[in-house]
Amino acid sequence: MGMIKNDxxxxxxxxxxxxxxxxxxLSGLPVYADETGAVPGESFTIGNSxxxxxxxxxxxxxxxxxxxxRVPEDERTDTNLAKVGTMWLAANMVVSxxxxxxxxxxxxxxxxxxxxxxxxxINLLGITPVCFFSTFGPVFGLRQMVLSRFxxxxxxxxxxxxxxxxxxxGWSSVNxxxxxxxxxxxxxxxxxFAGVIIIAAATFLVTLFGYKVVHYYEFYSWIPSxxxxxxVLGEFAHSGAFVNIPMKVGNSEAGSVLSFASSVFGFAxxxxxxxxxxxxxxxxxxxxxKAFAWTWAGxxxxxxxxxxxxxxxxxxxxxxxxxxxxxNDYSRLYESSHIGGLLAAVxxxxxxxxxxxxxxxxxxxxxxxxxxxxxxxxxxxxxxGRWTQAVPRFIWTFVGTLVYCAIAIPGYTHFESVLExxxxxxxxxxxxxxxxxxxxxxxxxxxxQGYDPAIYTTPHLLPPGIAATAAFCFGVFGAVxxxxxxxxxxxxxxxxxxxxxxxDIGFPLAFCFAFVSYCxxxxxxxxxxxx
Numbered sequence: 001m002g003m004i005k006n007d008x009x010x011x012x013x014x015x016x017x018x019x020x021x022x023x024x025x026l027s028g029l030p031v032y033a034d035e036t037g038a039v040p041g042e043s044f045t046i047g048n049s050x051x052x053x054x055x056x057x058x059x060x061x062x063x064x065x066x067x068x069x070r071v072p073e074d075e076r077t078d079t080n081l082a083k084v085g086t087m088w089l090a091a092n093m094v095v096s097x098x099x100x101x102x103x104x105x106x107x108x109x110x111x112x113x114x115x116x117x118x119x120x121x122i123n124l125l126g127i128t129p130v131c132f133f134s135t136f137g138p139v140f141g142l143r144q145m146v147l148s149r150f151x152x153x154x155x156x157x158x159x160x161x162x163x164x165x166x167x168x169x170g171w172s173s174v175n176x177x178x179x180x181x182x183x184x185x186x187x188x189x190x191x192x193f194a195g196v197i198i199i200a201a202a203t204f205l206v207t208l209f210g211y212k213v214v215h216y217y218e219f220y221s222w223i224p225s226x227x228x229x230x231x232v233l234g235e236f237a238h239s240g241a242f243v244n245i246p247m248k249v250g251n252s253e254a255g256s257v258l259s260f261a262s263s264v265f266g267f268a269x270x271x272x273x274x275x276x277x278x279x280x281x282x283x284x285x286x287x288x289x290k291a292f293a294w295t296w297a298g299x300x301x302x303x304x305x306x307x308x309x310x311x312x313x314x315x316x317x318x319x320x321x322x323x324x325x326x327x328n329d330y331s332r333l334y335e336s337s338h339i340g341g342l343l344a345a346v347x348x349x350x351x352x353x354x355x356x357x358x359x360x361x362x363x364x365x366x367x368x369x370x371x372x373x374x375x376x377x378x379x380x381x382x383x384x385g386r387w388t389q390a391v392p393r394f395i396w397t398f399v400g401t402l403v404y405c406a407i408a409i410p411g412y413t414h415f416e417s418v419l420e421x422x423x424x425x426x427x428x429x430x431x432x433x434x435x436x437x438x439x440x441x442x443x444x445x446x447x448x449q450g451y452d453p454a455i456y457t458t459p460h461l462l463p464p465g466i467a468a469t470a471a472f473c474f475g476v477f478g479a480v481x482x483x484x485x486x487x488x489x490x491x492x493x494x495x496x497x498x499x500x501x502x503x504d505i506g507f508p509l510a511f512c513f514a515f516v517s518y519c520x521x522x523x524x525x526x527x528x529x530x531x
Contacts, residue, residue: 037454039069064210067393068382071141071280078281081290083215085298087278090218090368092302093225096175099339100267101310108260111247112315119307122261126268127299129434130275134295135288137279140453144276145383149456151437153465161383163429164273168377172370172404176200177412178339179366185340186356192412196405203367204401207374208394214371225365228358233309236346241316255497259484259504266427274376374400431507432475435514436468444522467525471518478513482506
């Protein structure tokens with residue numbers, strides 16, 4: 001790689017190791033110079049190594065140099081909590097959230113009221129862990145994946161980081177496909193790969209510069225998207241095309257509701273694994289209650305608004321009851337151009353060119369949706385080992401961008417199935433993560449006072465991670481038993497809903513299996529190892 005130094009051994013280095021501190025300063029790599037393990041920003045540029053020279057070059061362009069190192073208190077100067085709310089407001093006031101609501105009708109065959117209630121209650125449940133972990137950033141100045149070391153241990157966290165990398169890259173791929181579909185709905189001559197590259201390049205430019213620029217962009221980017229969605233709402237209401245699809249009953253209804261709930265939950269709780277990344281520059285004096293409240297407000301409003309709007313517009317799609325062929329413009333355009341076509345059916349007839357402009361704005365809203373993914377993927381990669389941390393965050397952001405483009409371009413024509421299946425899989429692992437992290441915090445650490453942030457770089461002082469790794473496996477088993485996917489229906493999921501499709505209870509089973517097994521195993525682990 002060229003940036004890796006043999007004497008940069010983060011795994012063997014202690015924050016209080018003054019004997020080797022000079023060596024780390026001379027190498028130009030991050031220095032853990034004080035008792036808390038916080039790393040001053042100027043330490044990244046000291047020395048003449050390739051790492052230090054790269055960081056100095058980044059500094060000249062105001063690119064954030066910090067990666068997963070703990071933020072010192074004197075550098076936590078972001079005191080505007082409103083930025084926390086607008087961060088998540090912009091990331092979810094996007095067409096991808098709209099697409100979740102649409103799935104209720106063509107994919108899960110739900111009525112309007114049952115789908116609406118599912119969206120409401122599942123989102124309230126799904127965002128709670130995101131809000132909770134967002135409050136840890138100001139307290140410790142640590143990123144979410146680094147914070148995970150206090151639950152999964154030094155080595156177990158590497159497994160979690162791999163899952164988060166897959167999540168960030170996968171979500172970005174799915175999202176950019178949606179945006180490219182919208183651009184193609186405006187101009188059929190624009191190839192899908194071109195739309196993918198346009199959105200990915202714009203996202204990279206924002207995330208390249210780091211935390212401050214990401215927050216600044218998200219602070220304003222939700223406004224045009226919100227205005228366009230209001231136009232969609234007003235025009236669709238005026239069209240009279242809304243249909244109050246009646247709620248069904250029986251086993252098929254139960255299975256459909258549970259499977260749709262899985263998609264909604266997976267999308268809402270998907271930010272859990274990067275929640276603290278966007279509050280680490282907040283001072284420790286920030287109220288945790290206020291941080292929770294701002295995060296909650298920033299998540300719940302756009303999720304409910306866009307998903308319910310998507311659901312409402314989807315009710316206008318009609319199909320022949322015998323042949324299942326689309327019978328109106330809404331369904332025909334959806335079948336040909338997916339979400340972009342459905343929005344075009346609302347906006348193009350009355351607005352013409354202006355409707356096309358609205359669709360382009362919504363396509364570019366994907367940038368706000370993918371910014372958290374691409375910023376956090378670099379941080380997760382740095383957690384994997386000493387050599388990955390020796391590569392600056394912004395370089396990993398570039399690599400992640402190339403990878404998700406390589407996935408999205410060939411997968412462009414398979415959006416709906418990819419979205420549904422991928423969301424369910426991502427949701428499963430996050431349910432397991434929450435089933436381990438929450439009992440560790442509340443039962444074994446007994447709250448914030450149970451953490452010692454000074455040990456975050458010291459493997460032998462962190463939890464061994466044996467209980468967490470084993471519980472994670474139990475959680476995977478629970479997810480497999482309860483899942484109901486196109487490619488596999490678990491033994492328990494098969495008994496919910498119709499035998500052909502089942503009903504997805506992989507999320508609650510994954511959480512419960514992980515929670516129960518972790519509580520039992522962690523008690524034994526802690527009594528044996530004392531940490």
